[in-house]
Amino acid sequence: MSQVANYFVKLGRSAIDTIGAVGQASLMLFGALFAFPKWKNVRLTIAQMYVVGVQSLLIIMVSGLFIGMVMALQGYTILVNYGAEGSLGPMVALSILRELGPVVTALLFAGRAGSALTAEIGLMKATEQLSSLEMMAIDPLRRIISPRFWAGVISMPMLAIIFSAIGILGGHLVGVDWLGVDSGSYWSIMQATVDWNQDVVNGIIKSFVFALVVVWIALFKGYSCIPTSEGISQATTQTVVFSSLAILGLDFILTALMFGIN
Amino acid sequence: MQDNIVSISNMQFSRGERQIYKDISLSVKRGGITAVMGPSGIGKTTLLKIIGGQLTPSDGEVLFQNENVHQVSRNRLYEMRRKMSMLFQSGALFTNISVFDNVAFPLREHTKLDESIIHTIVMLKLEAVGLRGAAALMPSELSGGMARRAALARAIALDPDLIMYDEPFAGQDPISMGVLVTLIKALNKALDLTSIVVTHDVSEVLEIADYAYILANKTIIGAGTPEEIKQSDSALVQQFLQGKADGPVPFHFPADDLSTQLLGASK
Numbered sequence: 149m150s151q152v153a154n155y156f157v158k159l160g161r162s163a164i165d166t167i168g169a170v171g172q173a174s175l176m177l178f179g180a181l182f183a184f185p186k187w188k189n190v191r192l193t194i195a196q197m198y199v200v201g202v203q204s205l206l207i208i209m210v211s212g213l214f215i216g217m218v219m220a221l222q223g224y225t226i227l228v229n230y231g232a233e234g235s236l237g238p239m240v241a242l243s244i245l246r247e248l249g250p251v252v253t254a255l256l257f258a259g260r261a262g263s264a265l266t267a268e269i270g271l272m273k274a275t276e277q278l279s280s281l282e283m284m285a286i287d288p289l290r291r292i293i294s295p296r297f298w299a300g301v302i303s304m305p306m307l308a309i310i311f312s313a314i315g316i317l318g319g320h321l322v323g324v325d326w327l328g329v330d331s332g333s334y335w336s337i338m339q340a341t342v343d344w345n346q347d348v349v350n351g352i353i354k355s356f357v358f359a360l361v362v363v364w365i366a367l368f369k370g371y372s373c374i375p376t377s378e379g380i381s382q383a384t385t386q387t388v389v390f391s392s393l394a395i396l397g398l399d400f401i402l403t404a405l406m407f408g409i410n
Numbered sequence: 411m412q413d414n415i416v417s418i419s420n421m422q423f424s425r426g427e428r429q430i431y432k433d434i435s436l437s438v439k440r441g442g443i444t445a446v447m448g449p450s451g452i453g454k455t456t457l458l459k460i461i462g463g464q465l466t467p468s469d470g471e472v473l474f475q476n477e478n479v480h481q482v483s484r485n486r487l488y489e490m491r492r493k494m495s496m497l498f499q500s501g502a503l504f505t506n507i508s509v510f511d512n513v514a515f516p517l518r519e520h521t522k523l524d525e526s527i528i529h530t531i532v533m534l535k536l537e538a539v540g541l542r543g544a545a546a547l548m549p550s551e552l553s554g555g556m557a558r559r560a561a562l563a564r565a566i567a568l569d570p571d572l573i574m575y576d577e578p579f580a581g582q583d584p585i586s587m588g589v590l591v592t593l594i595k596a597l598n599k600a601l602d603l604t605s606i607v608v609t610h611d612v613s614e615v616l617e618i619a620d621y622a623y624i625l626a627n628k629t630i631i632g633a634g635t636p637e638e639i640k641q642s643d644s645a646l647v648q649q650f651l652q653g654k655a656d657g658p659v660p661f662h663f664p665a666d667d668l669s670t671q672l673l674g675a676s677k
Contacts, residue, residue, distance in 0.1 A: 280502035284516045285491035
């Protein structure tokens with residue numbers, strides 16, 4: 149009987165902890181959102197965009213290129229059987245704009261920039277830099293968290309757009325330049341098929357939602373980590389795992405909302 | 411009352427189910443150096459964080475310049491913090507900017523001073539701690555003692571009324587320790603500061619302190635001027651001052667009887 153009671157005590161405690169963590173994360177998010185309009189923060193945000201955005205460019209561009217190339221190669225081998233290789237352009241473009249662009253960019257962003265954000269904030273906590281800011285009467289949410297939050301949210305959709313553009317060019321490289329698909333049909337059918345609102349804008353909206361979630365998880369995990377080497381390592385791992393799961397789960401929901409019901 | 415910059419009365423503090431402080435009352439006289447000593451893990455740093463408003467006690471009140479730190483608005487607390495400063499054990503310098511920028515940081519955040527004036531103030535603060543020559547260095551290029559001095563320069567950048575030192579002597583070689591002892595005393599006098607020094611380095615701090623408190627067993631076990639403390643007849647105070655391994659503060663962490671535990675395990 150006491151084992152059953154213990155089980156319920158543990159269950160209750162973990163429920164309270166989870167609700168507490170969601171509450172703390174929401175407060176942190178509110179603090180970060182609220183802190184945006186200050187001019188000094190805009191300058192800090194631009195500096196952070198260099199770190200999380202510009203420094204992620206290489207991995208995003210290379211991945212976009214290869215994914216576009218693979219999509220073209222796979223698509224060509226199937227479409228050529230039906231004599232439909234002319235539709236290679238829209239196939240590559242739609243897959244990348246609607247799905248692969250936002251999702252792969254978000255996954256790469258979580259691994260490259262999200263983990264770095266968690267480790268950075270976690271180390272600042274462990275070395276008492278966050279405490280010292282508070283004691284200097286400077287709000288860490290405003291000075292540290294908010295610029296990183298906005299930098300991530302602004303950068304990731306831009307990275308996704310770059311990823312998609314390079315992916316489509318990669319598809320052209322393999323489909324048109326190497327496998328001999330007509331360049332005119334690659335571009336013109338793509339132009340006729342891809343819809344600005346339905347495909348391009350929806351892809352950007354997806355990317356924006358992923359950015360909000362990834363950056364929120366990364367910053368909260370760093371801010372709330374146990375300030376030891378083990379705690380920081382655990383928080384960094386959790387950032388990548390939770391972000392990846394959130395991206396994939398949200399992708400299904402957003403796809404269902406955007407494309408599932410006609 | 412007016413004479414005290416910090417007054418703590420009947421303060422209790424718990425972390426989870428573990429009680430850290432039980433009914434603590436102390437006061438810090440304006441203009442003096444007050445030492446707070448006690449064994450490791452007793453919660454000395456916690457005391458400074460409570461005074462700074464980073465932690466909230468479960469009971470009792472903490473006044474800074476006659477205002478209750480834990481009952482003022484967030485904005486007021488931040489205004490109060492501009493008048494108090496804390497030197498963290500690790501220094502807590504920002505590792506991505508130079509020593510100069512670290513010291514200039516609070517000035518740039520809180521004032522609209524011209525960059526040339528900030529330069530002058532920073533150089534004067536660094537001169538005071540003997541690190542003017544190290545202004546361009548990065549924190550990773552400093553020794554432990556130098557990092558603490560640089561952090562001290564940052565802590566006095568805004569000319570606070572109160573400065574709290576968290577274990578300023580921990581892990582320092584004798585020369586660095588001597589430098590820090592001299593600095594704390596000199597700055598306190600020159601800048602008309604009030605200092606709270608939390609430490610377990612008894613002899614160093616008693617050299618410069620005007621008044622001292624000893625914390626142990628969740629409460630204050632001794633208080634007085636350094637002379638009074640040294641002559642205290644409390645066994646606990648004497649154990650702490652003389653560094654005896656066992657005594658009222660036991661060597662062993664509380665546990666079941668050894669024979670019971672070992673025999674119980676073999677069954």
